[in-house]
Amino acid sequence: MASNSLGIDKTPRDTRVVVAMSGGVDSSVTAALLKEQGYDVVGITLQLYDHGAAIGKAGSCCAGQDIRDARQVAERLGIPHYVLDYESRFRNDVMEAFADSYLRGETPVPCIACNRTVKFRDLLRTARELGAEALATGHYVRRVMGEAGPELHRGADPARDQSYFLFGTTGEQLAFLRFPLGHLSKAETRAIAERFDLDVAEKPDSQDICFVPNRDYAAVVQKLRPEANDPGEIVDMSGRVLGRHEGIVRFTVGQRRGLAIGERSGTNNEPLFVVRLEPETRRVIVGPRSALGRNEIMLDDVNWLGPDFDGSLPVQARVRSSQSLRPATVSRNGSQVAVRFAEPEIGVSPGQACVIYDVEKGERVLGGGFIRRWA
CATH class of the missing domain: 2.30.30.280 (Adenine nucleotide alpha hydrolases-like domains)
Structure with missing residues (x-):
């Protein structure tokens, strides 16, 4: 039997796919496209932190309104939909770590921690328990089959690429994950939502970290760690x-x-x-x-997706999600990776992620890690 569009050797109707539905247009279109192709689609929304509902703030990715939006989309598509209470996991693995990182003088990136733990660890496990063959999300990244298996590549639209936040995806997770929107632009995604007549077609993107209203990081950290004052x-x-x-x-x-x-x-x-x-x-x-300029940084907690190498490897790298790629070289020192930039990098902060891409086109994610504190 030939593989289906997800690369699985089953017919679409015999292939169960869990879709992580946040209530936004991206995940809603992901579910709609897979349902249209005949897959056995199950929608799951995670209840993480309902701060948006508590303060009446729109645009918070985990707010009660988003859960209602996801449910309405699932009803329109005719797919089962479940809401899972992951608040305690989210607090322990994301919020508490976020506060501790700030107390250490670092600049954390909680969306990376959320993807590595609550979403791609816990939700993926739940998807398997439901008998799914894949977990699909609305991230703008591409999963490309290479000689050694699936590779993680940047999204086709540079303005929407989310690969920076997914560098921590392991090879085992990548084998199970699918990203149906990776080849699209945001405008194309919204056009598809309109074709399906989804109410979320014009829903604004969330701009804030879901548990940080009004971008007031200090207030959140001070609530969790009063000594931060x-x-x-x-x-x-x-x-x-x-x-x-x-x-x-x-x-x-x-x-x-x-x-x-x-x-x-x-x-x-x-x-x-x-x-x-x-x-x-x-x-x-x-x-x-x-x-502020730094020529070299050391990375801890490294996730490496690229081929093994000896000595140093020419690459491209970025230390902020919105930053253009910079030429650099990487070398290994035990479990750590050293990144040396061709020109001094300005404003590098411990706790930030540095994500490493191939040198030729800067499209494939080779790995990344978190910038270590320096004296």
Whole structure:
């Protein structure tokens, strides 16, 4: 029997696919397309953190309205739909880790933690228990079959590519996952939603982290970790005290705004940026923009999807999701990976992810990890 469109040796009607339905247009179109192709589609929505419903805020990905939207789409498509309560898992694996990371003076990326744990670990396990052959999501990435098995590639639309947030996907998970929207643009996805007459066709994208209303990270961390309010000093790179702050959680490397610094004497009054955080002493170290450049970083908690290599490997890399790819080389040191940039990278913060792509086209995700703190 020839493989179906998902690369599975079964007819679509004999192939059960679980779709992670967030209530947004992307996952709704994913479910609609698979249902249209004749697959046995089951929709699952995760109840993670209902802050949006609690404060009446629209556009929060885990709010009650989104669950209702997902249910309505499932009813329109005629597919079964389940809501799973993953709040305790989400709090332990994502929110608590988010707060602890900020207390360590890092800049966490909670969407990566959510994909690695709650979604691609726990939900994938549930999909298997339901007898599914695959778990499909609305992410804008591509799963490409290579010589050694499935590879993770950037989405075809650079403006929508979400590969940065999925670098932690393991090879075993990638074998089970499918991304039907990876070849589409957002405009094409919305057009498909209109063709299916889905109410979510024009629904705005969520701009915030679901448990961080109004992008007020400090308030969330302070609620989870009250000690995050401990005040401290703002000092320059020579140790001179320039001001005071009300908690290092309010700062991240590269930040310029919000520095409570009074007038400085002398003629050197160039803008100052946060260049380092010292959680042990509660000090915020500031300096000129030139002090932000880093030629090399070390990565911990590395997930490697590319081929094995010896010595160093020329690659392209990025340390922020919206950043263009940068030429670099990577080398291994035990469980760690060192990334050396061709030119100094500005504003690199511990806790951020660095994602590594192939050097030729910068399309295949070779791996990535989290930037380690430096002295």
